[in-house]
Amino acid sequence: MKDYIRYLFGVILCMFFVSQVSAQQINYAEYFFDTDPGRGNGTALPVSSTNTIDASFTIPTSALSPGMHNLYIRTRSTDGLWSLNANRIVFINPIHSTFLSKIVEGEYFIDIDPGFGNGNSLTLTAGDTVSITQTAATSSLSSGIHNLFVRFKNGYGKWSLSQQRLIYVNNNHNIGQIVAAEYFFDNDPGEGNATSVTVASGNTIDLTNSISVSSLGAGLHFLNFRVKDSKNQWSLAERQLFYISQPITTRNLAEAEYFYDDDPGFGNGNSITISAGDSINLITTLNSSTLNSGVHFVNIRVKDQNGKWSLAERKLIYVLDGQLQNPRIVDAEYYFDDDPGFGNGTSFSPSAGNTIDISAAIASSSLDMGSHIFNVRAKDSLGRWSLVSSQVIYVNA
DSSP states (O other): OOOEEEEEEEEEEETTEEOOOSOOOEEEEEEEESSOOOTTOSEEEOOOSBSSOOOOOOOOOTTSOSEEEEEEEEEEETTSOBOOOEEEEEEEOOOOOTTTTSEEEEEEEESSOOOTTOSEEEOOOOBSSOOOOOOOOOTTSOSEEEEEEEEEEETTSOBOOOEEEEEEEOOOSOOOOEEEEEEEESSOOOTTOSEEEOOOOBSSOOOOOOOOOTTSOSEEEEEEEEEEETTSOBOOOEEEEEEEOOOOOOOOEEEEEEEESSOOOTTOSEEEOOOOBSSOOOOOOOOOTTSOSEEEEEEEEEEETTSOBOOOEEEEEEEOOGGGGSOOEEEEEEEESSOOOTTOSEEOOOOOBSEEEEEEEEEOTTSOSEEEEEEEEEEETTSOBOOOEEEEEEEOO
16 A cells, blocks of 8 residues: 655645646536536536637427526536536526417496406407407497496406596487597697697598697697587597607717716716717726725716716626735645545645645545545635645555
8 A cells, every 4th residue: 555645736826716737628518407416417518628618509498397497507627527507597488379469359348347358349350469440339328428448358368458538428419520620739728729620521530630749849748639510519639648859969978987886976976088979988997996895886977068977887896905916825735535624624834925836745544445536725815715626546555
């Protein structure tokens, strides 16, 4: 039985990571959903031996139930070492039918809701949208104002909200024909005092007119339309909401600023020098010397030549302690197979430095014959441990 195995290790600590010196490549990848089947038992992904993988994979989800699931992907190197699992949450929609999502039924009712499916049926052809022209019976209604409601149902049996319209019922059948029409915006000037629209006399009219909005300011407005019959009776006004936008002009960006964490107010951040233009490509150094170590938010926004500020673009950053500008390795340890915890391995006691070169005899007399995993890691002057560098060894009688 050999009592000692001699290894030479070069350990380089860069920030928080230890690089493994040996040339290793990724030669296998696999994925699984929700429950880990064990390394090597997932579903293989097609990869070629390489140092990095940049590829798109199609992963079937037909076997998954609707709802939230976890997708895991991991890789294995040529020396048999597995990566950690990369995790993404995915959502599986219930089975969707194009036909079932279409409108398949419609109904109307007046004043009182009889309950879904109990209204007066509308004749329609199933589709994503429907256009309906149908006569609604009003003979049972009293003279006066009433509310007409229309709603629709899709193939899943889901009813829409009810669309409401105000109607007026006149039981005097000797009604006059429509002889005049007018429209107005926002405030009612009084019947007959709005902008006139030429119409042909009749019981109904089909009106297509261009309406000038040049006198209106930008923003929300109401368009109101009403008609008058031959008995000089005006209808109620039909109202529609519309929006007039500001004239579109080219506005260059003229100013930029950044701030950390709390917003000091528009124009009170740290100024960033930019060249005026409709877009900017910003590469600059941001001063973080006043920040404490830890997590912070950096926010950047721009202002156009009209004095309008954009929303702030926010990014999460981490500020390192100033001592980390020149980290020093002060300790190193090794262990076989199971991790005893940071600081509980067998110490190498290296000389402090940015890099260490260790040549030491490693006792293996306590190990059983066969394969084992030899692990080594280092610690810096701030007590931060590196990742573990591992090697497979074989103890032979």
